[in-house]
Amino acid sequence: MSARPWPFFSVAPMLDWTDRHCRFFHRRLSRSALLYTEMIPSAALNRGKAAHLLDHDPDEHPLALQLGGSDPSELAAAARIGARFGHCEINLNCGCPSERVQKGAFGACLMAEPSLVADCVKAMRDVVDVPVTVKHRIGLDRDESYEFVRDFVGTVALAGCRVFIVHARNAWLKGLSPKQNRTVPPLRPEVVRRLKQDFPDLVFVLNGGLRDHEQIRAQADGVDAVMVGRAAYENPWMLARCDSLYFGQDDPIESRECVVESMRAYAEVQVARGVPLRSITRHMLTLYNGCPGARRWRRTLSDPLALATAGPALLSLAIPTKAGAHPQEHADIDDDRERDLERRES
Ligand SMILES: Cc1cc2nc3c(=O)[nH]c(=O)nc-3n(C[C@H](O)[C@H](O)[C@H](O)COP(=O)(O)O)c2cc1C
Numbered sequence: 001m002s003a004r005p006w007p008f009f010s011v012a013p014m015l016d017w018t019d020r021h022c023r024f025f026h027r028r029l030s031r032s033a034l035l036y037t038e039m040i041p042s043a044a045l046n047r048g049k050a051a052h053l054l055d056h057d058p059d060e061h062p063l064a065l066q067l068g069g070s071d072p073s074e075l076a077a078a079a080r081i082g083a084r085f086g087h088c089e090i091n092l093n094c095g096c097p098s099e100r101v102q103k104g105a106f107g108a109c110l111m112a113e114p115s116l117v118a119d120c121v122k123a124m125r126d127v128v129d130v131p132v133t134v135k136h137r138i139g140l141d142r143d144e145s146y147e148f149v150r151d152f153v154g155t156v157a158l159a160g161c162r163v164f165i166v167h168a169r170n171a172w173l174k175g176l177s178p179k180q181n182r183t184v185p186p187l188r189p190e191v192v193r194r195l196k197q198d199f200p201d202l203v204f205v206l207n208g209g210l211r212d213h214e215q216i217r218a219q220a221d222g223v224d225a226v227m228v229g230r231a232a233y234e235n236p237w238m239l240a241r242c243d244s245l246y247f248g249q250d251d252p253i254e255s256r257e258c259v260v261e262s263m264r265a266y267a268e269v270q271v272a273r274g275v276p277l278r279s280i281t282r283h284m285l286t287l288y289n290g291c292p293g294a295r296r297w298r299r300t301l302s303d304p305l306a307l308a309t310a311g312p313a314l315l316s317l318a319i320p321t322k323a324g325a326h327p328q329e330h331a332d333i334d335d336d337r338e339r340d341l342e343r344r345e346s
Contacts, residue, residue, distance in 0.1 A: 005224055006163060006203045008246040009216075010034035011239070012229030013066040013091070013135070021275075022283040023060045024266055026232065028259045029239035032247040035063050039093045041104070042069030042078035054085040064089035066135065068096065070106040070116060072123035079124040079132065089163075090124055092117065094136040097171040097181045108171035111140055114152045118159035125160045133163035135207075138191045139170040146191060153195055157202055165205040165227055166192045182230075193222035212238060213245060234286050256287055260315050267312035277307045281315070293320025 011018065011026055013036035018026075023035045040053050045067075056063060065087035069075045079090040094117060096107030110117050117134065124132045134156055138149045153164055169185040176184055187209045196204045207227040210216050212235075216226050232239055237256065243249040253259055267280045281301040288294040300306055300318040310317060 006205065007032065007034040007062065008220075008225045009242050010064075010165075010205065010225065010227045011036065011232045012207060012227050013037060013039055013093070014229055014233065015039055017233055017283070019279075019283075020056045020060065021270070021280045022233075023063065024057055025259075025263060025280075025283050026236060026239055027060050028253060028262050029236055030242040031252045032062075032243050032249060033239060034089075035060060036091065037063065037065050037087075039066045039068045039096060040078075041106075042067050042071070042074045043104075045078040045081050046074055050081045050085070054082065054087075056085075058086070061086070062088045064091055064133075066091040066093055068093045068101060068104070068106050070104070070110055070113075070120065072116075072119045075120050076123040076127045080127045083128040083130050087130065089131045089133055090128060091133045091135055091165070092120060092124070094134055095167050095171060096178065097137075097173055097176070098178045102173060108137055108140065109173060111136055111148075111152055111171070114155035117152070117156050118161075121156055121159040121161045131163060132161060133165060134161050135165040135167065137167050137169060137171040138188060141170065141172050141174070144170065144188075146194065149191060150195065150198060153199060153202070157199065162201075163203040163205065164195070165207055166195065168192050168206060168208040189219055189223075196223055213241065233283075235289050236284075236287055237289070256291070257319055259287065260284075260319055264312050264315040267315060271312055277312060277314070278302075278304075281307065284315075288320055291320060296320060 011033055015038045018036060018038050026033070026035060045053060054065070065082040067075060067078050067082070067090060069078065075092070082090050093107055094110040098107065101107035102109050121132050121134065136152065168189045168191060169187050171181055172185055189206055189208070192204055192206045203224045205225040205227050206219060206223040207229065210219060210226055210228050211231045220226050240251055240253055244251045263280065263284060267277060270280060271277050285298045285301055288297045297318050297320050300314065306314055
């Protein structure tokens, strides 16, 4: 395992999903998976919003920062800030197809400008010591020629990028929403394996459509590492086996209940600082997916009144396996809360 050139398993950057609370939650489940921030526009960081945008708990590490942008000097300044905040990698987004991002001339449309991407990578590498990596697609629109992505990788590698995270489908820049762009263009993981064959000294991370550990086992031959997005968010419990499966380490947590109790302690601190409880619980709704009581868990944790009345104790109260811990009505929540307070005070 230690011979691997790159952390084998990472959780993908996902806008509005992988915020600091989500990452703290994921880190309860795996100590070693590499986590990514949401994409942060370099311009926003340079406008002095760094403390707000990059603040995180040291316990989230190893943590990579994903930047969006296409101006080499602006990206360099943002990368420097990112490294100062302790991120272990700076990643450039060359895969987002959204129209808003295209208007800013970054994201997936940068794949049409490999020399500019190379300039961006070089500018960032010149100012930070941590690795600068690129996340991209395998092509644009309906062009499925292998040469396009091969030349993109070849040009960007000349600027010193060693790690390519490849979402193994094209980005269709016109006519599809970002969501459709994650399902409609066909997945072609064989392209990533071919890139690895053509550039054996570079690191290729396969991303796209990996749903579970079985699929990862089946698909990971011929690449260096995998990145999982939606499956990790929709079934976070899959992360609980990553450390033993991929990093040769003990898994950090024995049960979902231990995760919940640990998140409750975190929520108590965050809520005291003014963070809405819902900002934390919204990432945990899928923790019990596939288990009895999953629906009730979700419903309880998204009930505004329950969140407001029970506070962080709601997390413990909502655990499906606890007898009587499924407050269907707010009176029940109040009873449970009382009992919980009594238990804690005694
Ligand atoms: C809600 C959501 C937000 C996303 N935001 C980003 C982003 O900020 N940067 C990025 O590079 N990719 C983003 N992606 C794409 C994912 O990183 C990943 O490449 C894609 O979902 C394919 O992987 P998966 O099939 O494992 O989900 C996002 C995906 C989702 C579902």
